[in-house]
Amino acid sequence: MLKFQNKTSLITGSGTGIGQAIAKKFVENGASVIILGRRREPLDETSKMLESIIAEKQSGASVRIFSGVDVSDENAMNKMFEDLKNDNVTVDNIVNNAGVSGPVTCFPNASLDEFKSTIGIHLTGTFWGSVQALKVMKEGGKIITISTFFTEEKPLEQRPYRFRSPYTAAQGAKNRLAELMSWELTDKGIISIATNPGPVHSDRIYKTVYPKAAAEFMRVGGFEDLNPTEVDAANKELLSLLGEDDSVIKEGIANAAAKLANGKDVVKLTETLTNLLNYIQTIAEKVQNNTSHMIANKEFLTQGQVADTVLNLCDDEIAKIVNGKVIPGDRVFYPVKPHIGTTAPGVHQPNFTGKAVVFTIDATDKTDAERVEFLAQHVEKNGGKVACFISQTTPTDLQEYISSKFHSHIVDIKNPEEVQKWLNTARTNIGEILGVIHITGKLPEIEKLTEVTRPVWEELVEKFISTPATVAQRALEQFVPGGKEDPRLYKDAKGSIMIIGPDLPIGRKVTGTQRAQVEVFRGALRPFTTTVNQELSDVLKSKIRMFTIFPGSVTGSEPNNQRIADAFNFLVTEHALSSAEVTFCVDETR
Structure with a gap:
């Protein structure tokens, strides 16, 4: 018998x-x-x-198609x-492979709708596909999740992936989701593994990601x-011409020049667009070349090699050994500065006189409200x-607690227009905004994340990923009005x-x-934080910085709000500009 004969594997995003x-490799193995x-x-x-492979192998296997299925x-x-x-189909292996490039642009310019859509396909698609697959899986089943090497961490390290903030956010969460599922599905005998093929x-990569990244530089x-703005319009016309x-x-450049002339000299514009396309191609090739030189043999993996990796992970004995692991198959030696630290460096207490600090708050419990109180008082007592x-979804008693103490x-902090409006109001009424502090609130107590309803899952994604991104992007627009259209x-x-x-x-x-x-x-x-900061x-070339603070420790100790206040002191000083560390686990001692 062939190794996977009488087994059934489901692969998302498997038409190309x-x-x-992966599908081909599975049927070759029965x-x-x-x-x-x-x-x-x-x-x-x-x-x-x-089907032709199945006929050749005489394995008795079958192929079933579900078209029109978006994993989100x-x-x-x-x-x-x-x-x-x-x-009565039993699925032995599900491979979460479906994905999209998402917007390839600086975060200030990224469409929030596209941001959420990318999260929806990569993260929610993986989560919901895995959860629903449990209906047709039995003990010994494998969930294999394919993610990206740019979001897997080494000690004190986090790989940024500029122009890909929603992609990296989703992929980073997918790695941790794969680990979580190994914990929560143990009683069902289901194994969960992630792999980063690099x-x-x-x-x-060749026709979308690298060219779009090069175009964004331009x-x-x-x-x-x-x-x-004109370069952006030109890029939309030119990128599809690469490789033709x-x-x-x-002909394509000539058509683009005629379309985009708008009073410009068409001959001169044609020359400019020709130069632009050549520069984009040169940069894209340079990115590809630089990446290959971070690999010992300078070779990207083939799609067949990734498929081999997946089949190996579906081996019963190997799967038991690596259950819950994120397999770093990327082979890329990617040297980066440390981006994750513990306590922020100490600085002399800044004077906040004449400056405003805006809090956006999505509190879960009383300790979140007390944290806002502590930090807001810290700002006020220093001028x-x-x-x-406060988010509409914050419990009423917590809304009242905060409102009784501060303006x-x-x-609706999920709504970017609302956030923008209130940031403008704050700037008009209380002065220049020194900083924006977003409180995500805590994760509610959940027995098993893999058993929550779809609406509950989407609320969590909104609370901890989409809303922080919304607030951050609108804060950037507040700091640099018009920066979306003119990043200069x-x-x-x-x-x-x-x-x-x-x-x-x-x-x-x-x-x-x-x-x-x-x-x-x-x-x-x-x-997400690391990527946005690299872009900034x-x-x-800005002096804007975004930090993320993770309170609490692996020992379960109580968070210390003073350490968060100290981190904010550091963030608003010039010292933060030279810091590679942008995520601080302030309550960890080492």
Whole structure:
């Protein structure tokens, strides 16, 4: 018998690319496969290829297609698994492979809708697909999650991935989600493993990610006589021409010049667009070359090699050994400065006189409200003014507690327009905004995250990922009005953003499951913070910094709010500009 004969594997995003390669490798080893994706045509073509392999192997396996299935679509995923359950199908292996590039641009310029969509596909798609798959899995089943090497941490290290903030946030959370599922699904006998294949030969890298990153470099500074908005419009016309024949490129540039002329000399614009496309190609090739030189043999993995990795992880004995692990298969030696620290460096107490500090608050319990009280009083006693914008979802008693002590408004902080409006109001009424402090609140007590309803899951993602991103982006717009359209305005601009939370659980008997639940959302904020800061400092050349503070410790000790206040003191000084550390676990001693 072939190794996976009489087994069934479900692979998301399997009509093309890595997903298709994994499906192919499974059927070569005897497995039946379930393939799914948004478009029918590539699934049909893949199915024909797989059927021919099955016929050759005479394995008796089968191929089943679910088209029009977006992994972020709750109803589509529910229906697929209900259909499988009704047909008495047992899925032995599910491979969470589906993904998108997401917006490839500086975070201040990223569409928040696209940000949420990227999170929805990568993170929520993985979570909900895994949870629903439990309906058709039995003891010994494997959940294999494919993520990215840019979000896996080494000691004191966090890899930034500029222009990819929603992607890194989602992938970082996926790594921690894979670990959590190994804890929560032990009683079901289900194994959960993640793997980071690193750079893989694929059209997504060569035709999308690298060229878009190169194009973003051009947009940030403008190009020749084109301002950033004009470069952005040109990029949208030009990127699809990369890799085409010279005649196609020449015609495409001519069409773009005619379309974008808007009073400019078409001949001169044609020359400029030709130069722009050449620069984009040069930079994209340089990024690819630089990455390859961080690999010992300078070779990206093939899609078939990634598929081999997945099949090895589905081996019964290997899976038992690495259950709950994130397998770093990237081979990339990526030297970075340390980005994760403990207590922030001490500084002389800043004078906040004449400055305003805005708090956006999504409190969960009384200790969150008391933290706001402590930090706001710290600002006021050192001369600053405070405005508190409290989420509508914060419990009423906590809203009243904060409002009784500080100038406050109840605000829909999930809504970017609302956040922008109130930040403008604060600036008008109480003065220049020195910093914005966002309190995420704590993770509510949940017995098993894998058993929550879809609405509860989406509320958690909103609370700990999307809302901090919304507040941060609108704070950036407050610090640099018009910076979204013209990133050159960021040069030397000042401002401070601090995200606080979620806390680690408190107590002497904290379980691994409880810690792992919190780490899912911390896992999103670490790479998000690191990526945005690299853009703010290295790309946009600003003096704006965003820190994330994670209260609590692995020993379950009580958080110390004074250490958070000390971290804010550090953040608003010039010392923060030279600090590589942007995430502080202030209650950890080492």
